[in-house]
Structures are given as C-alpha cells and as structure tokens.
Amino acid sequence: MRWWIFIPVMALVLSLDAALMPAFAIGGHVPQLWPLLLAFVSLYASRSAAIWAAMILGFWLDAMHPALGVGIDAPRAVVVFGPHVLACAAGAWCVLETRAWLYRRNVLTVAFSTFNCALLASLAFIAIAGIRGAYADPFPLWGGGSGGAAVGSDMVDALYSAVIAILPAWGLQSTLTVWGFATAGPRFAGGNRMNRGND
Amino acid sequence: MPFVSSRRILVIALAGAALLSALPQSSQSPWSGTLAAILWAPLVPGASALAWVRDRIRAPSEPYQGLPEDLRSAREDRDQLQGELDARQLRIEELERELRDISGFRPADRAGWQPRRATVVERGGGRPAGLLGIDIGTNQGVGEGDPVVVGGKQIIGEIASGGAENRSWVIPLDDRRCGRIDAIVTPQASGKGGNAARQSMLVQLVPQGNRTLVGELESLAGVNPGDSVLLGDAGWRPAAQGMRIGVVESVGKLDANPLRGRITVRMESDPARVSRVVVKVRVTGEGQPQGQGARGAGAAK
Numbered sequence: 001m002r003w004w005i006f007i008p009v010m011a012l013v014l015s016l017d018a019a020l021m022p023a024f025a026i027g028g029h030v031p032q033l034w035p036l037l038l039a040f041v042s043l044y045a046s047r048s049a050a051i052w053a054a055m056i057l058g059f060w061l062d063a064m065h066p067a068l069g070v071g072i073d074a075p076r077a078v079v080v081f082g083p084h085v086l087a088c089a090a091g092a093w094c095v096l097e098t099r100a101w102l103y104r105r106n107v108l109t110v111a112f113s114t115f116n117c118a119l120l121a122s123l124a125f126i127a128i129a130g131i132r133g134a135y136a137d138p139f140p141l142w143g144g145g146s147g148g149a150a151v152g153s154d155m156v157d158a159l160y161s162a163v164i165a166i167l168p169a170w171g172l173q174s175t176l177t178v179w180g181f182a183t184a185g186p187r188f189a190g191g192n193r194m195n196r197g198n199d
Numbered sequence: 200m201p202f203v204s205s206r207r208i209l210v211i212a213l214a215g216a217a218l219l220s221a222l223p224q225s226s227q228s229p230w231s232g233t234l235a236a237i238l239w240a241p242l243v244p245g246a247s248a249l250a251w252v253r254d255r256i257r258a259p260s261e262p263y264q265g266l267p268e269d270l271r272s273a274r275e276d277r278d279q280l281q282g283e284l285d286a287r288q289l290r291i292e293e294l295e296r297e298l299r300d301i302s303g304f305r306p307a308d309r310a311g312w313q314p315r316r317a318t319v320v321e322r323g324g325g326r327p328a329g330l331l332g333i334d335i336g337t338n339q340g341v342g343e344g345d346p347v348v349v350g351g352k353q354i355i356g357e358i359a360s361g362g363a364e365n366r367s368w369v370i371p372l373d374d375r376r377c378g379r380i381d382a383i384v385t386p387q388a389s390g391k392g393g394n395a396a397r398q399s400m401l402v403q404l405v406p407q408g409n410r411t412l413v414g415e416l417e418s419l420a421g422v423n424p425g426d427s428v429l430l431g432d433a434g435w436r437p438a439a440q441g442m443r444i445g446v447v448e449s450v451g452k453l454d455a456n457p458l459r460g461r462i463t464v465r466m467e468s469d470p471a472r473v474s475r476v477v478v479k480v481r482v483t484g485e486g487q488p489q490g491q492g493a494r495g496a497g498a499a500k
Contacts, residue, residue, distance in 0.1 A: 015242045018321045019249035023257040028409055048209055063235035067225045068376050074344040075376060076362035077368040079231040091398030128220050136223040144375025
C-alpha cells in the first residue's frame, strides 16, 4: 500500500467526519467515513499494512475524542490514547478474516465490510471502556448511559455509515490501482502476487 | 513501498497501545492534550472549510433564523438584556433573603465577564458523543467552567478543562456527564398579574441527552408546560446564573412515587446544531474570590 496516499486520504476522511458528516445526522446518529476507509484498506492491503493503517487511524481518532475526567472547576477533557487504536485494529482484523470469502470488487461488499468493521470496532471500544471504567475513568469513555445502550446506538451508527458509504466506496473502488495494494490492481499471476505481498 | 514489515514491531506496537489503553487518565493528561493538538493542527484548515460547507448543507439552528440581520441582532441584544435582568432578579432575591436573615455577610458578586464569539469547528459525533470543539482557547482568555451561550441568554454548556491555546471543548448542558444542575422554574407571566404573580420554584435537573433534562418536584402546583427554566446553580460561574436553559416541555407524575411530580425540560437551542456560540469569559482583576462558584469535584455532585 502506498502510505503517501493513505495519510492524506485519512486526513481528509477525519476532517469530513469531524466537520461535515454531522450535517447528515438523523435522530442523533451521525454517519462516519473512517470505517469505510479502514474497511477498504483492510479488504485489499496486506495483513500487516492493514493493521498498521488501523493503528494510525485509531491514534488520530483518540486525539479527536477526548474523554471527560474530574477537574477542579469543571469536568476535564483528557485525551486518552489507546482505546481507539485497539478498536480500529479489531475492526480491521474482522475485515481481514472475512475478506477471503467475499467478492471484493463490489461496492456492496465494501459497504458490508464497513458495517462489520464499525461494529466490531465499537464492541472492542466499549469493552475497553468498560474495563477502564472499573478502575480509571469517572465517566465511561462511550459517554452517558449503559454499555448496552451504547452498543445499540453504535449499531445504528454502523448501519447508517454503511449505507452512506456506498457512494464514496464506489469512488474508492475506482481508484484501486492508485493505492498499490498487494492483493488488488490488474489481474496478475499468483507468482507475481507473492512478490508483492510485502508492502 | 514497504512500511514496517516486521511482525515483531507490529506486535510491540499493539502491546504498547494496549498498555496506553490501560493507563489511567492522570498518566496521560500531562502530554496527551499537547500531542492531540499537534495531531489535530494539520486538519484545522480543512475542517474549518468543511464546517462552512456543513452550515450551507444543513443550516444551524440559531435563534431567529431567517430574520434580517439588524432585526436579529436587535432581538439578540434584547435577549441578552433579558438574561442579565433575570440574573439580577435572582441576585436581588438572594440578597433579600440574606437581608432577612442577617445571619452573615457574603461578598457581593463582582464577577465580571466579557463575551468571546467562537465558531464550532468540531463535533464529537463518535465517542464520547456531544462534545463541541470551538476555535478559541486560553489565548483568548477562555477557562474551564466558563458558560457558553447562544442568542444572548440561552445557555448551552460550559467549557471543559483541558483545552489548548486556540481550541476548547464545550460540554453541552444535556450531556449526562454534566451532572445534576440546580435550576429555577419561573412560571410564564400571565396577563395583568405579570411579574408580581410569579413564584419561582427550585428544581434539580438531570441531563438526559437529546436536548432534554428531567427533574423531580415535591408538587406540580404552579408548573405548566411552557414555563421558563433558568440556571441557578451555585456550582456554576456567576455569569451563568439566570441564563435560560429552556422551557418545561411536559409535566407528569413519577411512576415510582405518584405523590411527586416529574418535569421534562427541553433546551431551546440544540447544542448539536449550533455553529456560533458566545463564551462568557471571566475578566481577571474583577473576578470573584477564589473558590466561589467553583465545582468542588467536577461534575460529581
């Protein structure tokens, strides 16, 4: 995978998620594009590249979502690095495990993987936040309410993200050759593919 | 282009992430805020431009939308003055109580504040939901606990600590993590009776998210849907006192205890849909004595 393409695209996707996507909110559920990018990369990149991409993406997501701690005058916004990193790695792993039996060159497959990725990342995040809540955090990292409610809400978010992802997924699929993925690009013989596996 | 192909380094990085995830906030807070600001900095110009696009796609729900600019400005000024009047009335009631009691002396409220206009550049659509990122910070005098208002008198939240020089986080009032909020229900001035007939009622509200807060009352007598609800919480800054939270949306009985009443308050402004806010920044020098208006243990009331 070409990292000099992934990083700017990731920056664009995170900017869109932070600033533009709330415009498409329905009933408090905001679609996100980062699961699409992660699912797309995980569908085509080598395993190690996909996990690295997930970790980098998760690092930025952690930076963008501060947790609330106890402050002196007001609750304190504290950036906690780590939970999103692991959550994104879990989401990428889910797509990596399922991609073998998926027909990848299809926009609906990318949308389906987006749902899987977002859902597993959410479950992993809430599990981590639940463990942290037992000893470290005064407020759960997922916000207010119970963990079960957070899972339900994130499930709807994941579904909505997958629906919204169909159009941008088509755009990403059309740029497939640019990314230099190990398992995509023009059809080639198995021997050639093996030589490109180490990206 | 190979990135880091070693499986061992990948495992070490994952283990490092797991270790970071397990660390308490106090271990990360000295450096994580600075690192987050550095990571966010390259995205700020793009996000600001996209926020402008977002406002074109879905107009923010600001008070008096659609009115001519001068009329809107005049109404906002009126609301601001109304908010100040409400705050002063609360203060007068408090002073009257104190005069009645003459039980002790309390320094006058000399807390000064100045408005600082800010643009919402980020919304926490993910987790935790609801925090708003604004484009002013400690450089502009913004400090933790400063109230954030729209339309002159509608309070929508407060500044969380942990902001950066040019960036702050706002905790919306309807966020459950805001904790319990003391408020005052002021019945609508009805007809000729006007203010003379008004009898305010104290209530403790619990944020429920989605623009609503609920509170329990001993008696529902005198509370009707449409009544104004003002903030009157000693834990908040003096500049926040008397600011309008919203209106009583519904009144009913508690299922668990039908002798007690339950009110639902709906915020007039949706924190998730405001694009410009005003932070009431505390002016140093004229400030209140240290400790007054401070929340002892954050939101944990």
